[in-house]
Amino acid sequence: MTIAVSAEPVTPDQAVRYLEPGWFTRNVFNRIVRRLTRMGVSIRGSRELRVRGRSTGEWRSTPVNLLTVADQQYLVAPRGITQWVRNLRVAGGGELRLGRAVQEFTAHELADIDKAAILRPYLELWKAETGVFFDGLDASASDEELVAAGAKHPVFRIGAAG
Numbered sequence: 821m822t823i824a825v826s827a828e829p830v831t832p833d834q835a836v837r838y839l840e841p842g843w844f845t846r847n848v849f850n851r852i853v854r855r856l857t858r859m860g861v862s863i864r865g866s867r868e869l870r871v872r873g874r875s876t877g878e879w880r881s882t883p884v885n886l887l888t889v890a891d892q893q894y895l896v897a898p899r900g901i902t903q904w905v906r907n908l909r910v911a912g913g914g915e916l917r918l919g920r921a922v923q924e925f926t927a928h929e930l931a932d933i934d935k936a937a938i939l940r941p942y943l944e945l946w947k948a949e950t951g952v953f954f955d956g957l958d959a960s961a962s963d964e965e966l967v968a969a970g971a972k973h974p975v976f977r978i979g980a981a982g
Contacts, residue, residue: 853883860919864945867923869895871907871914880907885950886916886978887942893978895927896942898950905974913981924981935970936963 857868869884882904887894897905908914913926930938943951944959951958957969 854881857883857918860921862918867916867918869904869914869916871904872911874907874910880904884916885942885946887938887945889938889941893925894930894938894942895976895978896938897974898942898946898953900953900972901974908976916978926979926981927976928979930970930975930977932970933967935973935975936966938975939966939969939973 853863853866854868856863857866865886865888867884867886868881870879870881872878873880880903884895884904887896908927909929913924916923916925940959940961943954943957947958954969954973957965
C-alpha cells in the first residue's frame with residue numbers, strides 16, 4: 821500500500837473536502853466550455869483560468885466562472901481546495917482568457933466572514949451547475965449559513981496585475 825504525503829503543510833482552515841469532478845464533467849462538459857471560451861464565447865461568465873503550477877512553474881488551465889459583484893471580479897471554487905486553488909495561492913495571480921483577450925490578474929483570497937456577500941450572487945447565477953457542492957444551500961440561505969459554508973469554498977478577489 822502506498823500512502824501519498826503532501827509536502828505542503830495543511831492548516832485547519834484548509835483541511836476541507838475536495839470533490840473530484842465526475843467523468844461527464846471532466847470529459848464532456850469542461851471540454852465543451854473550454855473550447856467555446858477559447859473561441860471567445862462566454863457562457864454566463866466562463867473564462868479559461870491559467871495559473872503557474874506551484875511545483876513545476878508550468879502553466880495550468882481550467883474553465884472557471886468569473887463573477888462580477890459591484891464592479892469587482894471574483895473566482896469561487898465550488899469544489900473546494902482544488903489544484904487551481906493551491907496553485908493560485910502560491911502564484912498570487914495568473915491569466916483569465918476569453919478568446920484572444922487575456923486579462924492578467926493578481927488574486928487576494930477572502931476571509932470566510934467576507935464570503936457570504938460573494939457566495940449569494942454566485943449561487944444565484946450558478947446553482948444549477950454547482951449547487952450540489954454547497955450541501956443544499958442556495959441564494960436564500962442566511963448569512964450565517966453562507967459564512968459557515970465559506971470554509972469549504974475558497975473565494976478570490978481579482979485585481980489588476982502589476
